[in-house]
Amino acid sequence: xxxxxxxxxxxxxxxxxxxxxxxxxxxxxxxxxxxxxxxxxxxxxxxxxxxxxxxxxxxxxxxxxxxxxxxxxxxxxxxxxxxxxxxxxxxxxxxxxxxxxxxxxxxxxxxxxxxxxxxxxx
Amino acid sequence: xxxxxxxxxxxxxxxxxxxxxxxxxxxxxxxxxxxxxxxxxxxxxxxxxxxxxxxxxxxxxxxxxxxxxxxxxxxxxxxxxxxxxxxxxxxxxxxxxxxxxxxxxxx
Numbered sequence: 001x002x003x004x005x006x007x008x009x010x011x012x013x014x015x016x017x018x019x020x021x022x023x024x025x026x027x028x029x030x031x032x033x034x035x036x037x038x039x040x041x042x043x044x045x046x047x048x049x050x051x052x053x054x055x056x057x058x059x060x061x062x063x064x065x066x067x068x069x070x071x072x073x074x075x076x077x078x079x080x081x082x083x084x085x086x087x088x089x090x091x092x093x094x095x096x097x098x099x100x101x102x103x104x105x106x107x108x109x110x111x112x113x114x115x116x117x118x119x120x121x122x
Numbered sequence: 123x124x125x126x127x128x129x130x131x132x133x134x135x136x137x138x139x140x141x142x143x144x145x146x147x148x149x150x151x152x153x154x155x156x157x158x159x160x161x162x163x164x165x166x167x168x169x170x171x172x173x174x175x176x177x178x179x180x181x182x183x184x185x186x187x188x189x190x191x192x193x194x195x196x197x198x199x200x201x202x203x204x205x206x207x208x209x210x211x212x213x214x215x216x217x218x219x220x221x222x223x224x225x226x227x228x229x
Contacts, residue, residue, distance in 0.1 A: 035218075037165075044208065044220060044221075044222050044223045045157075045159075045165065045208055045210075045220040045223070046220070047218045047219070047220065050218075097164055097165070102170070105153055105170075105171045106152060106153045106171075106211070106212060107212055107216065107218060108153075108155040108167075108170055108210060108218075109167070109210075110167050110170070110176070111167070112164045112165050112166070112167075113164065114163075114164050115164055
């Protein structure tokens with residue numbers, strides 16, 4: 001069974017940093033891109049960024065709203081992806097989901113984790 | 123920036139057909155994807171490539187797309203289909219975009 005489990009969320013002060021982890025199982029992690037999506041309380045889904053598989057360079061792209069403050073990385077040996085968030089803002093408060101991606105017919109997310117909650121408040 | 127527009131809410135009685143639309147200028151050249159999100163849960167993929175249904179998704183869920191509009195149809199909606207539904211696609215440059223979401227009420 002394909003599983004993605006996010007962790008690392010919690011309460012953090014504005015300006016501080018936080019690293020989220022996405023631990024996966026049930027599929028060949030190295031062969032897939034992974035995406036982070038967030039959802040602010042009572043709001044819709046917002047794409048944060050994604051990281052390509054090493055076969056496609058292993059590079060990451062980010063939404064304009066987080067670019068420069070966020071870094072997505074991956075450890076294929078551990079089947080874990082990370083979302084490093086710096087200079088946190090109150091508007092970063094959200095549930096953060098990790099997803100497995102498909103690219104065969106356009107880019108979309110086929111399996112989602114249950115999410116981890118990040119609260120940024122003083 | 124590119125937007126995909128959904129109605130905020132749709133309401134049907136159990137057994138009726140629910141249709142949720144999503145409009146976007148890039149849809150004639152891009153596939154539409156649909157996610158279901160029940161209260162307090164993570165999104166679940168219900169339709170991909172405009173019309174395909176992942177394994178485990180009931181046959182009452184179907185998708186279609188014509189021109190700049192994609193449609194998610196739930197034939198014979200059940201109470202358990204009460205959820206938020208999000209369309210998703212990419213713009214002409216490949217940037218990912220979610221629709222604003224539609225709250226489907228089945229009661």
